[in-house]
Amino acid sequence: MDFDNSSAVSWLRAEMEDALDEDYELELSEPALSAELAKIYRKAHPDSLNRQTYFLELIRLQSELIKLQDWVSHSGEKIVVLFEGRDSAGKGGVIKRITQRLNPRIVRVAALPAPSDREKTQWYFQRYVPHLPAGGEIVLFDRSWYNRAGVERVMGFATPEQVEDFFNDVPEFERMLLRSGIRLVKYWFSITDEEQQMRFMMRIHDPMKQWKLSPMDLQSRVRWEQYTKAKEEMFERTSIPEAPWYIVEGNDKKRARLNCIDHLLNQIPYQPVPHEEISLPERVFNPEYERATLPGELYVPQKY
Template sequence: MSELDLQNDDDAQAARQRRLQEDLIDSYDEELEMEIDDRVLDGNMTLDAEARESRKLYFRELFRLQGELVKLQDWVVHTGHRLVVIFEGRDAAGKGGAIKRITQRLNPRVCRVAALPAPNNRERTQWYFQRYAAHLPAGGEIVLFDRSWYNRAGVERVMDFCTDAEYEEFFRSVPEFEKMLVRSGIQIVKYWFSITDDEQEVRFQARIQDPLKQWKLSPMDLESRRRWERYTQAKEVMLQRSHIPEAPWWVIQAVDKKRARLNCIRHLLDLVPYHEVERSPILLPDREHHDDYLRHPVPESMIVPEYY
């Protein structure tokens, strides 16, 4: 091989390495874009050295924990484990942000989110747990419930969407329901994201002021703000009456969103007895080339304009 060929090969390798690095950076940008939501409320985006270092540490630990979540996912598939993770908390407590960070690197066919809307007329006449049972995992699956059957103990109780009799029946049934699931081999992890009165007000105000976030505020959310104390009472009763050894409650201190996400992921990893599953080496096969192959150009009218 001539010196020129060697130089061209080195250039090609360097270009390929740059392309791989660009792809990696682009994937990291997904997190950076999501973190814009946590900007300073007064619109000042300037961060001092301490804040920049804190964000750097946050991302470094987030990526490390997400790597462990991938190992957990492989173990779940390998063993046929069934895992349910329930996320409950007040509106704007940070449940959705934590769920996004958990699922971000995972296969949606293995780890999926169940966020059920309000029940329709037919569902209201069913056994209360019926519509939730339909979303429970099969072997090798993880299901994250963004709110769950505990709606009855929370929003339905506070907003008077259920009767006293239905409320009491829920607390008679839910321990037996969860014990039955655990006996069948489903692991249940229940998280309550806890924020203060002041913090919820700040987050609601941020949503009101930000056009990109206003869709998150529903009339129900605003009414829940007014009924803060009733929610507190309902939460206390829920934790006390449904905290069982088979499926205990875990409280996440969520005033600091980033700490809450990291603590939640780390705790979840600690609760599952996973280990790294050995994988066979992945080799990219050589692409076949055929002399009779002719690529037909795409008509210009079908090409999306390059605005950027």
């Protein structure tokens, strides 16, 4: 197939529109609410970024993330990013935007379920270690070993002695990671009491998001103050000079995503990497080949 200039421009424009549609689709799903709830949410966030500004900045930052990915793959770097915060604080939203245009073989997400009975008998950090990156990989932890300092502590799943052992061990564990060549970045997404209540209400009334609500999430509302005290001690005892905590103000989702991605890019000294020039080879035609006619029942019905 030969492309003239006008065809190429039209095709590229269509590809860009498709990419923007993907962003827009994500935005429409957050939230798919009744008009009344949407009105309440807009009233609570009158200064939210307009869609055009947000999308332009997001795409610019995502293009930089691709450069970061290329550099990590080329240099063999190992990067771990931890995302922590209260339930509904926006961790999942920023992780989606970071990974949206990246190669899942290089950038992957670790979101571990509750520990099994067997894992409960292991060294606490043991179940996290297999998910750490090899050279040329980035791993984003959607919650991490800091579960012990938060939900496990507040909900009574860990004894006071286990929590104290964790606080004593985690700085050295993270220093071990750093000595092994891993770059470690830790984010805490912070939202207000009122904002969390509003987001929980949105999830309750949004059928597409009810799956995000667990009994543990609802308990986090009851134990807000306990989580606050736990978070404050966690910062005090685990924000070490080699791996400090960074707090992302999360009440405004769009600004939180952009601020977090921009900050992450500034933590890593990535550089442009050499790329071989790519050219599309000519298709080989075999005059004796005849394409088989496949049975119609193999095809997905074209309903749309």
